[in-house]
Amino acid sequence: MANHWGNSRGNSWAINRANTEVNVNTERVCDSLRTSKNSVNFDLMRHIFSAFATLAFVAAVHAAPASPFIEDMTWVEVRDAQRAGKTTIIIPVGGTEQNGPHMALGKHNVRVRVLAGRIATGLGNALVAPVLAYVPEGNITPPTAHMRFTGTISISDDAFKSLLDSAARSFKQHGFTDVVLIGDHGGYQSQLKAVAAKLNKDWTGASGEKTQAHFISDYYQATQTTYVKALRAQGLSDAQIGTHAGTADTALLMALDPSGVRGDLFAASAREGVSTGTAGDPRAATAALGQLGVEAVVTESVAAIKAAVGKR
Numbered sequence: 260m261a262n263h264w265g266n267s268r269g270n271s272w273a274i275n276r277a278n279t280e281v282n283v284n285t286e287r288v289c290d291s292l293r294t295s296k297n298s299v300n301f302d303l304m305r306h307i308f309s310a311f312a313t314l315a316f317v318a319a320v321h322a323a324p325a326s327p328f329i330e331d332m333t334w335v336e337v338r339d340a341q342r343a344g345k346t347t348i349i350i351p352v353g354g355t356e357q358n359g360p361h362m363a364l365g366k367h368n369v370r371v372r373v374l375a376g377r378i379a380t381g382l383g384n385a386l387v388a389p390v391l392a393y394v395p396e397g398n399i400t401p402p403t404a405h406m407r408f409t410g411t412i413s414i415s416d417d418a419f420k421s422l423l424d425s426a427a428r429s430f431k432q433h434g435f436t437d438v439v440l441i442g443d444h445g446g447y448q449s450q451l452k453a454v455a456a457k458l459n460k461d462w463t464g465a466s467g468e469k470t471q472a473h474f475i476s477d478y479y480q481a482t483q484t485t486y487v488k489a490l491r492a493q494g495l496s497d498a499q500i501g502t503h504a505g506t507a508d509t510a511l512l513m514a515l516d517p518s519g520v521r522g523d524l525f526a527a528s529a530r531e532g533v534s535t536g537t538a539g540d541p542r543a544a545t546a547a548l549g550q551l552g553v554e555a556v557v558t559e560s561v562a563a564i565k566a567a568v569g570k571r
């Protein structure tokens with residue numbers, strides 16, 4: 260524990276060690292130069308070289324990240340970003356579940372992280388919390404719904420709501436004025452709404468309180484309405500679009516992270532259907548089609564968050 264909190268000592272150790280390494284490398288360069296015929300003032304060269312190397316190292320250490328993800332930032336950087344106006348925090352909720360034989364279990368987590376980042380960038384005043392990858396996915400024993408397939412993780416409704424509640428209160432404690440909940444999975448949308456309502460009930464009326472929670476249903480609804488209409492306009496049938504791991508679901512992941520998609524298994528997924536976890540036909544999925552969903556989710560979520568925050 261002592262080491263965990265020894266920040267200043269740890270940092271100075273790291274800097275001194277790095278400087279030592281820079282100086283060791285400088286010595287090697289200068290040793291080789293000393294053996295050359297054209298003798299100049301090597302000590303002066305060594306000091307100039309060392310100074311530039313140290314400056315470059317210090318600049319690299321203190322470069323502020325452009326990322327909106329707090330996991331990529333130090334606490335000082337988050338504090339300074341807040342002071343510069345980034346007072347909204349987005350909590351992205353994913354889930355770990357089967358997505359047919361052709362998509363990785365982390366589909367929701369990958370999508371909601373990337374989309375939350377784009378939404379934060381679109382808002383201009385928001386940061387993004389770590390993704391919640393553990394969500395209710397059905398009864399564990401005996402297993403129901405997605406829990407019937409290997410690798411799916413389920414937690415209780417109470418644990419889920421309690422975790423979100425505590426995360427939101429943590430961000431309020433640290434000065435965020437708007438806590439936004441978005442979720443990539445359909446099953447828990449009503450629970451996100453309930454968590455935000457309870458937080459607002461507790462926070463309203465307390466003297467000096469100014470933090471609000473916002474459940475943004477538009478994030479998920481955009482995939483069920485605007486995106487589906489756009490796919491129909493491209494000539495796809497509802498049987499192709501599907502409700503789970505079909506073309507809509509699969510194309511959306513392809514547009515954001517194709518590494519989670521196994522294209523060579525599309526035909527088997529379409530043929531075997533619900534027995535292996537697919538409701539729909541993924542064979543028409545492309546990243547270009549998925550981009551229609553990305554644009555719908557980002558545009559509609561940014562507009563909804565602006566409207567919700569604007570009402571305060």
Ligand SMILES: [Zn+2]
Pocket residue numbers: 354356367443444445446
């Ligand atoms: Zn899901």
